[in-house]
Each structure stands twice: as C-alpha cells, then as structure tokens.
Amino acid sequence: MKIERLSSDKIRIFLTFDDLTERGIQKEDMWQEIPKVHDLFTEMMDQAYTELGFDATGPLAVEVFALPAQGMVVIVTRGKYDQHLGTMNEDDLADEIYEMEVTLEETDFxxxxxxxxxxxxxxxxxxxxxxxxxxxxxxxxxxxxxxxxxxxxxxxxxxxxxxxxxxxxxxxxxxxxxxxxxxxxxxxxxxxxxxxxxxxxxx
CATH class of the missing domain: 3.30.70.1950 (Alpha-Beta Plaits)
Structure with a gap:
C-alpha cells in the first residue's frame, strides 16, 4: 500500500491486488458496504494520518480506479469540516468520519x-x-x-x-x-x- 499527498485535502492510495487478497477482498467488493472494506478504509486512513498527517475528519469523496493488472488507485478528497460538528459527541463524530461518496471506474491504462x-x-x-x-x-x-x-x-x-x-x-x-x-x-x-x-x- 502506497500513499501520497496530492494537495492539502486530497491523497492518492495505491493498492496492489496482493494488498486486497491479504485482506480477503475481491475487486468487486470495493464498492460494497461490507465490514472488511470498511476495515481496509480505516487502515488506509490510519496510515495516511501516520505517514502524511492527513486527518480524515468530515465527509469524504472516494474515487476508486480499477487498473487492469496493477491493482487499484483510491483518491480520497476531504470535504470542508462543518463547524456544527464541534457540538457533537465522539460517537456522532465517528459516524461522520466515514460519510463517504464512493465512485468506481475501470481504466485500461x-x-x-x-x-x-x-x-x-x-x-x-x-x-x-x-x-x-x-x-x-x-x-x-x-x-x-x-x-x-x-x-x-x-x-x-x-x-x-x-x-x-x-x-x-x-x-x-x-x-x-x-x-x-x-x-x-x-x-x-x-x-x-x-x-x-x-x-x-x-x-
């Protein structure tokens, strides 16, 4: 798994098929709301925070590009943090962190x-x-x-x-x-x- 910062609010994550296989995930699983995909995303965000200081707080737009042989590219764009969230408790905030809009595309590139x-x-x-x-x-x-x-x-x-x-x-x-x-x-x-x-x- 490789993570790089594209801008202050955007990162790119490269997942090999080995990364997915190790976690028991098929390519088709990536756009489904299943626990192991959620776990993978949590792992990606933890690593992004550790390596890049990328704080995935607030709504996120997630674009998944399936490559024919290399694996997958995941682009994560952080939405603007809503000041009203400051009044929420931690449980509510945890739900908000993974309010994702996911789009999937396949590319032959x-x-x-x-x-x-x-x-x-x-x-x-x-x-x-x-x-x-x-x-x-x-x-x-x-x-x-x-x-x-x-x-x-x-x-x-x-x-x-x-x-x-x-x-x-x-x-x-x-x-x-x-x-x-x-x-x-x-x-x-x-x-x-x-x-x-x-x-x-x-x-």
Whole structure:
C-alpha cells in the first residue's frame, strides 16, 4: 500500500491486488458496504494520518480506479469540516468520519516505472518479442514511466506483456493526466521499437 499527498485535502492510495487478497477482498467488493472494506478504509486512513498527517475528519469523496493488472488507485478528497460538528459527541463524530461518496471506474491504462534506463532497455528488448508498435515513454519525478494502451496490442498478449513489465519495473499509480501535465514525453509512440533500435541490451 502506497500513499501520497496530492494537495492539502486530497491523497492518492495505491493498492496492489496482493494488498486486497491479504485482506480477503475481491475487486468487486470495493464498492460494497461490507465490514472488511470498511476495515481496509480505516487502515488506509490510519496510515495516511501516520505517514502524511492527513486527518480524515468530515465527509469524504472516494474515487476508486480499477487498473487492469496493477491493482487499484483510491483518491480520497476531504470535504470542508462543518463547524456544527464541534457540538457533537465522539460517537456522532465517528459516524461522520466515514460519510463517504464512493465512485468506481475501470481504466485500461497500464503504467510501469523504471528507476534506471538500462533496466528499461532490457524490458523493451524482452517486450519486442511480442509487440513493437506500442508504448509511450515519459520522464516523471526522476523515473522513466512506460505506458501501454491495451488497444494497441493483441488481447491474448496482455498477460505476457504485463508479466515482463512487472519483472523489470514497478507498477505505478500515476494517471495519464498526471503524466501529461507534470511529466515530459520522451517517446510519444512506438516506444518499444524506438528503444530497441537505438539502444542495445547488455550482454
């Protein structure tokens, strides 16, 4: 579970499928009002407070984005604290903390980050066995982020491609919009082919 602050009132939490499995939660459970999901959310908010000092008091808007292979991204936005709550007792306040508006979306966007370019070169040469005319490369927060639009590749090859990306890189929760706004586009298209043509893998 990775947590990062986006603004004073907004955080992003990245949950891997292992995080969910460990807690006995299926992807489909995330938008249901069941105890184990509530427990997971409580755990996330406790960790957010411990790591970032994010106080989840008041109504929260929760957006859950299901990624095809990496896991889930949960965006939590804190509403404005109602001054009238100051007169409530602690039991009432506890109920208010988890007054959530949850929306769920699925995205096909696949993104993996690489700390060094040499590792990315190795990954690209391995990927080229299954696909060449695909991929987009960004530089974002001192890392190389390789993204893949599943529409560019054969559905039957998705699992193999993701297995390679997971072997060499790290699944990242960054969104396409974040990359476009804050990252630098290094290779706008056919990143696999471009890397393989210009960079040789280490023998």
């Amino acid at each position: 696949i993104a993996y980050s690489f700390k060094d370019f040499e590792t990315l070169i190795e990954a690209a040469h391995t990927l080229s066995q299954n696909v060449t005319e695909a991929g987009r490369l960004y530089h974002y927060k001192d890392q190389w982020v390789f993204t893949l639009d599943p529409a560019e590749v054969d559905m039957s090859k998705h699992a193999a491609l993701i297995a390679v990306l997971a072997e060499f890189g790290d699944a990242t929760s960054v969104t396409e919009a974040m990359l476009e706004e804050y990252g630098k586009v290094v290779m706008p298209e056919n990143a696999v082919q471009v890397i393989c043509e210009h960079f040789k893998r280490n023998d």
